[in-house]
Amino acid sequence: MAFQVEADSDVRLDALVAQRAGVSRTQAATLIANGHVTVDARREKGAYKPRAGERIDVVIPPPAVREIRGEEIPLAIVYEDDDLVVIDKPAGMVVHPAPGNWSGTLVNALLGRGGALSRTGGAERPGLVHRLDKDTSGLLIVAKHDRAHRLLSGALAERRVVRRYATLIWGHLVEEETIVDKPIARDPRDRQRMAVVAGGKPARTTFTRLARFDAGDLLRAHLHTGRTHQIRVHLAAIGHPVVGDDTYGGGGGRKLVGLPPRRHFLHAAWLRFAHPITRRHVDLRAPLPADLREALATVAHDPSLRELDDPLERFGFYAEPGAGA
Numbered sequence: 001m002a003f004q005v006e007a008d009s010d011v012r013l014d015a016l017v018a019q020r021a022g023v024s025r026t027q028a029a030t031l032i033a034n035g036h037v038t039v040d041a042r043r044e045k046g047a048y049k050p051r052a053g054e055r056i057d058v059v060i061p062p063p064a065v066r067e068i069r070g071e072e073i074p075l076a077i078v079y080e081d082d083d084l085v086v087i088d089k090p091a092g093m094v095v096h097p098a099p100g101n102w103s104g105t106l107v108n109a110l111l112g113r114g115g116a117l118s119r120t121g122g123a124e125r126p127g128l129v130h131r132l133d134k135d136t137s138g139l140l141i142v143a144k145h146d147r148a149h150r151l152l153s154g155a156l157a158e159r160r161v162v163r164r165y166a167t168l169i170w171g172h173l174v175e176e177e178t179i180v181d182k183p184i185a186r187d188p189r190d191r192q193r194m195a196v197v198a199g200g201k202p203a204r205t206t207f208t209r210l211a212r213f214d215a216g217d218l219l220r221a222h223l224h225t226g227r228t229h230q231i232r233v234h235l236a237a238i239g240h241p242v243v244g245d246d247t248y249g250g251g252g253g254r255k256l257v258g259l260p261p262r263r264h265f266l267h268a269a270w271l272r273f274a275h276p277i278t279r280r281h282v283d284l285r286a287p288l289p290a291d292l293r294e295a296l297a298t299v300a301h302d303p304s305l306r307e308l309d310d311p312l313e314r315f316g317f318y319a320e321p322g323a324g325a
Contacts, residue, residue, distance in 0.1 A: 002057045005050040014046035021058050024191055068097050068124055070111030078284050083148040083277045088286040091137040091263055096125045118149035138268025139286050151276035162272040165221040166312055168265035169240040170250055172217050178207045180234040184227040194229040196237045203227040205234045210315040213299045220317055242266050257295040267292055
């Protein structure tokens with residue numbers, strides 16, 4: 001890519017490249033150091049401050065092809081047949097390999113199980129129809145062949161896959177049901193985060209309050225779209241971040257609800273869709289894991305919640321909207 005500097009400024013070359021190329025500041029500095037960035041056909045250091053009229057060329061080399069190895073990692077299988085498998089992903093597990101996480105991912109575990117996986121997503125993302133954040137737990141669909149992958153992806157795009165999450169927020173929503181319809185894109189001030197940005201991709205989430213506690217609300221979140229970090233960004237945008245979410249302002253006070261480090265209270269608990277091949281209705285649920293049961297019992301001041309197999313049932317999480325939910 002190439003662009004021309006429109007006016008003199010006090011912005012360093014590495015910061016400008018990071019902004020315009022959509023990479024991190026560290027990645028921009030590496031590109032500059034390796035000679036992949038030139039200013040009017042000459043090399044400059046990252047600290048150089050470009051002047052008006054100068055042309056900046058950026059060449060981003062293709063990522064190195066890396067073999068992804070299967071690993072024997074236990075997985076919680078919620079559903080499986082010849083066409084797909086649904087996993088209850090634990091918090092702390094990265095979904096697919098990437099720099100800094102080449103092992104221990106869900107993909108490594110899937111490859112370690114053996115068997116077919118669709119190749120639609122590429123060599124580093126076999127079978128993955130959608131994703132969950134590292135510290136979000138819950139249900140995730142994996143396709144075993146390309147046809148199932150294509151049909152499931154189409155169903156997701158057409159909003160025929162119902163995905164509902166349980167989340168605990170700081171503070172209280174004004175209404176029992178809140179719809180957030182705000183576009184999401186990379187945060188222009190921090191490319192590692194997402195944000196509500198004018199001109200971003202359309203994003204819509206419905207939040208239903210299930211319980212009100214002193215510290216905050218227990219919500220059911222229904223995704224109408226599937227943008228990166230959508231639930232977390234939308235809740236932060238309305239001033240009620242997810243409890244434990246360090247990235248979007250909810251990390252303070254984690255100890256008050258007994259959450260472990262880096263864990264946020266977000267769980268993909270309910271998934272419904274028509275089977276891509278048989279068209280049979282599939283309805284799957286993943287009870288809250290132990291760490292979130294503990295946090296919920298703490299914030300609710302109700303020790304009995306720790307002993308329930310699925311405390312979400314007590315709060316009407318699985319009731320259909322309009323049917324007493």
